[in-house]
Amino acid sequence: MCKKAFPDSQIVKKITLKKTKISYVIQDGIAFHENQSLTDVCRRQKFSIIIDESTDISVSQILAVVVRYFDTSIEDVADALLDTISVENGTAIGLFTAVKDLLKKKSIPLSNVIGFGSDNCSTMMGVKSGFQKLLRDEIPSVFVIGCVCHSFALCSSHAVSVLPSYLEEFLANVSSYFSQSGKRQRDFVLIQEVTGTSIHKIPKLAQTRWLSREKIISAILEQYDAL
Structure with a gap:
């Protein structure tokens, strides 16, 4: 340098x-x-x-x-x-x-x-x-x-409290279903190829990384046919 x-x-x-x-x-x-x-x-x-x-x-x-x-x-x-x-x-x-x-x-x-x-x-x-x-x-x-990010997360959590709790559970379950099994991930790639879906992984849902919710929702919408 x-x-x-x-x-x-x-x-x-x-x-x-x-x-x-x-x-x-x-x-x-x-x-x-x-x-x-x-x-x-x-x-x-x-x-x-x-x-x-x-x-x-x-x-x-x-x-x-x-x-x-x-x-x-x-x-x-x-x-x-x-x-x-x-x-x-x-x-x-x-x-x-x-x-x-x-x-x-x-x-x-x-x-x-x-x-x-x-x-x-x-x-x-x-x-x-x-x-x-x-x-x-x-x-x-x-x-x-x-922390402004933390404050916004608390506001968002309170705002969505009127939604059914199973929605967030669904995100967590989809994420953990693939993250805990290499076989499931390989099978998912095959299904993505058959359905013509982009080959992308389902990201993990982190409780303290609030932007991960946006990423996993976008991934599920993109991969819905394959899922």
Whole structure:
């Protein structure tokens, strides 16, 4: 990449970087200075935080802390990863303490936080003891918003509650019927060929991947003759 970016550089032409060296260059060089620059921005001006928890390959709980701020260099709002925190206590107070300690370690005033965004789980958005409640206790004026996709999913689920429940069960049953059997999938391909239907698989229905409902409905309508 460097050789293509700087074709006129005699120094770059002689650079050779393998996995170990490039890892150090990115993590301890580029990433370090990028993070220092971002930390300086958060010290000087207001920003919002967006957090989400995940589990890595070693089954450790990782909390990603993203900041949203106005970037004067591009005259626009920007999002950037401030840091990732390994947390042992996944409760609201544990996550809140971890974020506070991170800001304190970087000498970023907690009062600079003007907004908070996260998913809608009770740990994050609980009104009595969630992360947002603990944050509001410290910063009463903070603006809080939950996951818009999750909110739309809840609205949609409530809106379709007037429909018979077997409709969603039907989607799940069709999906699992094929996903659990390679023989059924092979037989389905033969039937698709006979009926002249496009050879497409029936996708899986995921409870937490709301767009999967649209995909499986479209697939069933397309494959209806073969089914």
